[in-house]
Amino acid sequence: xxxxxxxxxxxVASNWDNDTPNSIVNLxxxxxxxxxLPILLGLLVALPLGLACVRWRWxxxxxAGLMNAxxxxxxxxxxxxxxxxxGAERTTVIIPLTFYAVAVLIPAVVDGLGSVPDHVRQSxxxxxxxxxxxxxxxxxxxxxxxxxAGLRVVAVSSISLVSVGALIGQGGLxxxxxxxxxxxxxxxxxxxxxxxxxxxxxxxxxxLLAQRLLTPWVRARRST
Amino acid sequence: xxxxxSVTKRYADGTVAVDRLSLEAPTGEITVFVGPSGCGKTxxxxxxxxxxxxxxxxxxxxxxDVTTIDPPQLRRGIGYVIQQAGLFPHRKxxxxxxxxxxxxxxxxxxxxxxxxxxxxxxxxxxxxxGRYPFQLSGGQQQRVGVARALAADxxxxxxxxxxxxxxxxxxxxLQDELIRLQSELQKTIVFVTHDIxxxxxxxxxxxxxxxxxxxxQLADPKTLLSEPADDFVRDFLGRDRGIxxxxxxxxDGLELSDPADTSGAWTLRMADGxxxxxxxxxGSGPLEPYGTFVPGRDSLRTALDAALxxxxxxxxxxxxxxxxxxxxxRETLEAALAEAADE
Numbered sequence: 246x247x248x249x250x251x252x253x254x255x256x257v258a259s260n261w262d263n264d265t266p267n268s269i270v271n272l273x274x275x276x277x278x279x280x281x282l283p284i285l286l287g288l289l290v291a292l293p294l295g296l297a298c299v300r301w302r303w304x305x306x307x308x309a310g311l312m313n314a315x316x317x318x319x320x321x322x323x324x325x326x327x328x329x330x331x332g333a334e335r336t337t338v339i340i341p342l343t344f345y346a347v348a349v350l351i352p353a354v355v356d357g358l359g360s361v362p363d364h365v366r367q368s369x370x371x372x373x374x375x376x377x378x379x380x381x382x383x384x385x386x387x388x389x390x391x392x393x394a395g396l397r398v399v400a401v402s403s404i405s406l407v408s409v410g411a412l413i414g415q416g417g418l419x420x421x422x423x424x425x426x427x428x429x430x431x432x433x434x435x436x437x438x439x440x441x442x443x444x445x446x447x448x449x450x451x452x453l454l455a456q457r458l459l460t461p462w463v464r465a466r467r468s469t
Numbered sequence: 470x471x472x473x474x475s476v477t478k479r480y481a482d483g484t485v486a487v488d489r490l491s492l493e494a495p496t497g498e499i500t501v502f503v504g505p506s507g508c509g510k511t512x513x514x515x516x517x518x519x520x521x522x523x524x525x526x527x528x529x530x531x532x533x534d535v536t537t538i539d540p541p542q543l544r545r546g547i548g549y550v551i552q553q554a555g556l557f558p559h560r561k562x563x564x565x566x567x568x569x570x571x572x573x574x575x576x577x578x579x580x581x582x583x584x585x586x587x588x589x590x591x592x593x594x595x596x597x598x599g600r601y602p603f604q605l606s607g608g609q610q611q612r613v614g615v616a617r618a619l620a621a622d623x624x625x626x627x628x629x630x631x632x633x634x635x636x637x638x639x640x641x642x643l644q645d646e647l648i649r650l651q652s653e654l655q656k657t658i659v660f661v662t663h664d665i666x667x668x669x670x671x672x673x674x675x676x677x678x679x680x681x682x683x684x685x686q687l688a689d690p691k692t693l694l695s696e697p698a699d700d701f702v703r704d705f706l707g708r709d710r711g712i713x714x715x716x717x718x719x720x721d722g723l724e725l726s727d728p729a730d731t732s733g734a735w736t737l738r739m740a741d742g743x744x745x746x747x748x749x750x751x752g753s754g755p756l757e758p759y760g761t762f763v764p765g766r767d768s769l770r771t772a773l774d775a776a777l778x779x780x781x782x783x784x785x786x787x788x789x790x791x792x793x794x795x796x797x798x799r800e801t802l803e804a805a806l807a808e809a810a811d812e
Contacts, residue, residue, distance in 0.1 A: 364552070364553045365558065367520070367551060368555025370520060371551070371555075371627075372572065373541040373543075373572050374572065378572075386559045461601075
């Protein structure tokens with residue numbers, strides 16, 4: 246009997262885009278959707294909540310406590326609870342990951358706005374900024390580097406966590422892990438791991454690029 | 470003109486920051502609020518542009534109670550400069566300067582043109598326009614802060630310890646620059662500082678405030694130095710008031726003696742019209758050092774200083790190019806000093 250190679254390239258070729266739901270291309274797409282939506286939704290939810298926590302300072306501790314509690318819940322447990330509500334759908338994975346994203350991003354938004362130096366805020370007031378214009382024109386732009394740092398953590402952890410969804414059949418590339426385990430055939434698992442890591446690196450790189458483009462003044466600061 | 474009418478600021482905990490302050494900051498002049506920390510000088514300043522509202526009393530800007538004006542509207546018409554410049558780190562220098570024009574809805578090109586004009590006016594290299602604030606030195610940032618405050622040409626300028634965070638040499642040049650700008654622009658400026666020398670140097674009028682926000686004295690610097698209202702003001706002014714007061718006396722009227730006159734105990738030696746030193750009448754010993762001043766430009770303090778630096782006891786008057794125009798003898802100086810003390 247031939248020795249089974251650790252990684253069989255022919256599997257990649259035959260599974261790349263074979264019109265089944267479990268082709269590499271389809272699972273990669275599913276993975277991107279299930280990781281990407283929580284990142285975007287998380288940002289959309291965390292931004293107003295973070296602003297509210299800055300505006301009403303007393304709100305921050307309870308909200309942060311609640312978010313930490315949610316973050317502490319094992320993702321698998323959340324999937325199982327939601328399974329009875331939303332079924333074995335992508336939504337069942339997207340909802341918990343969105344909660345995690347919000348939990349990480351609220352402090353990022355709060356810290357980001359906290360990173361605006363007091364004299365900068367004061368001078369914006371003194372120049373005649375209205376509160377809304379000050380927020381949009383001065384405070385949020387200055388908060389961007391801190392928020393994006395949080396977003397990088399969220400992006401990488403979301404991409405990694407999606408694979409846990411494999412236990413309910415919605416793990417994106419993570420489905421290859423259960424597949425590999427069940428068949429005692431490791432090529433899909435290795436392919437899955439490599440693709441997930443690559444995906445995480447690409448997402449991280451994209452956010453870094455966005456940061457470079459959005460905040461040239463941070464780079465300018467470093468170069469002096 | 471800015472008028473404080475019995476203005477009091479009392480905080481919820483009962484602390485009184487400003488106590489029945491009444492004074493006027495005349496149009497086109499620099500009024501300095503000076504005093505130790507806790508004297509309410511910054512609070513008083515911030516009540517002018519409604520960063521803080523008074524508990525009692527009124528502040529009038531050319532006769533209009535500022536609390537009747539919408540704060541953002543009011544502030545866009547009042548320039549403001551603070552200690553750390555407060556520049557927006559995410560905006561290029563040119564856009565920082567154009568902040569208020571942008572807020573007022575000027576079109577981008579007009580606002581940027583105006584910003585460039587102001588950068589030039591405050592003595593900054595136009596190459597800095599495209600940089601970010603962190604790439605500038607503290608002194609440069611402070612100049613940008615002044616340019617930004619002037620961008621929309623507001624009639625009133627509020628300055629809150631603007632030069633306190635820079636080193637002494639830069640501070641002196643920024644002060645000189647402000648005096649030069651003010652001679653061109655004639656803004657109504659309220660300037661806050663804890664440094665009495667800065668107050669005396671810059672102020673047309675100086676308001677000395679004491680802890681608890683009460684006005685101790687309001688006077689022009691010359692009067693302040695010669696007639697402090699009480700012990701607090703006297704202590705705050707510090708030593709050497711007499712000497713420092715001399716900077717407010719000119720040297721136009723000083724009688725100049727012929728530099729070639731050799732009848733006294735000391736003779737001025739010159740080379741090519743410029744002074745080279747004082748020689749004893751009998752020609753013994755080396756040349757002694759000399760001090761100079763420019764009549765009309767320099768103050769009596771400078772002239773006196775020039776005479777004190779040499780055993781000859783006389784000051785050398787020179788023109789702008791350093792050529793000798795005359796000598797002021799000790800007796801002439803003494804008469805001028807006596808006259809100044811009398812005034």
